[in-house]
Amino acid sequence: MDSDNDNVHDSSDAPAIFIIIGQTSRRKGGDMSPVHVMLAAPDEDTAVRLCLDALSSKGFAEADLDQIGLMDGAPVEEPHASAYQGSLEGEVAVIAFD
Structure with a gap:
């Protein structure tokens, strides 16, 4: 169970x-x-809304979101390491695999 207790x-x-x-x-x-989106958000609903807004602003017309989860630490491999750092700084990081 998640708690707001620090x-x-x-x-x-x-x-x-x-x-x-x-x-x-x-x-x-x-x-x-395929696409991976990393971002900071207070809850899943907000995360999904911010994700869809970012994808739309980057020119994506359709999105099918399959999974959402919380990162349990910083990844070491790129491009996810940079995306994680950007997310800590308030960015919505979109990693598109074309």
Whole structure:
């Protein structure tokens, strides 16, 4: 069970970083390509809304979001390491695999 108690989290100052995995297309009915989106958000609903807004602003016409989860630490491999750092700084990081 999640709690807002700071004692529950290892680093109470760090925001919750979500990763959302799905498929996107730049045009309606087009071929779908994998995408990973990393962002800070207070809850899953907000994370999904911010993700969809970011995908739309980057020119994606369709998105099928498959999974959402919380990151339990910083990844070491690129491009996810940079995306994680950007997310800590308030960015919505979109990693598109074309």
